Amino acid sequence: MTMQASAFQIWLIIILLGIGTYLLRWSFLGALGNRELPGWVMRMLRYTPVSVLPALVAPLVVWPAATNGETDPSRIAAAAATVAVGVMTKNVMLSIVAGAITLFGMLYVLG
């Protein structure tokens, strides 16, 4: 799919995302000061990365845009290799390398 966003929309996203992200970082150091967050909010915050990123990635793995949404064994295998190496080694670079090698290896072998 090609990007249809206008230059204005792209810059709007960059600037608003920049401001919003800055406000999140500044929140407690600046405006909120000593206010304590309720316990359940802190709990939810703790699980944002581990929920948002998988939810974003899962459809891309199962139905890749590059194959017009058709499930692709090479990409599934690459994803599995990445996760497996990541869980075993906890090393981000190593698991990226494992995923990349699996992907290009499988694409080469399967043509």
Place this chain on the structure above:
Amino acid sequence: MSPTPHPRPDNGQAPADATSAKALARSPRAAFLHGVTQSLPFLVVILPFAVLFGVVATEAGLNIAQVMGFSVLVLAGASQFTAVQLLSDNAPTIVILLSALAVNLRMAMYSASLLPWLREATARQKAWVSYVLIDQTYALSIQHYERHPGLSMRQKLAYFAGTALVLCAPWMAGTWAGAALGDMIPEDIALDFALPITFLAMIAPMLRTVAHLAACFVAILAALLLAGLPSGLGLLIAAPLGMATGAIIEARTEARATRQAGQ
């Protein structure tokens, strides 16, 4: 939740150990250099990641000014990748903003956790710390502050500045290199999968507890079931479901632990 520091008045009280004594004796300049040295190993991850962002964003159709706009104004890798991915899916602006900001919600947690240590800093210093508060500067600094509670404000800020210089400047430089490189990479290389692989690699080490695993599992399941919704919308529903799952399981685990401790 956040650590309570015990600022030690400078009355010649003996520090706990030799390492602490060394840390407390550093001039601000030495503290800055200490921050620099301790951050260097992280470059192994940050630099390739920055180059990758430059490449992926350029391939997606952004020009170099826009790519650099992301890395200078947003300065948060995972959310930058999220925004670019959703931009190429032609998701609505509001969905892109909400998703990318959700990825950055954890920064509010960092802000809260640093506050007890940097309360006495001036508003200007806090404003500046906020700009360069990323995963790695936070992780290094909070460990350093907790290890040496007696550090002066100047030592703490100097150390933070050292980590920020080493970790944030290469993020921008690497992005620029990637954007320049992106134009030269042939079209037929399967770069579409660079983002999923990078994100999966980032997620895997986070799966430390049952609660994290459950949050991840529910988020994936919901995202796949809701994949038919207009682009990006499924994510906005699936992510909170995962977060709630993690929070509920954590609360239950804690309650059980308290009950057992009480017996």
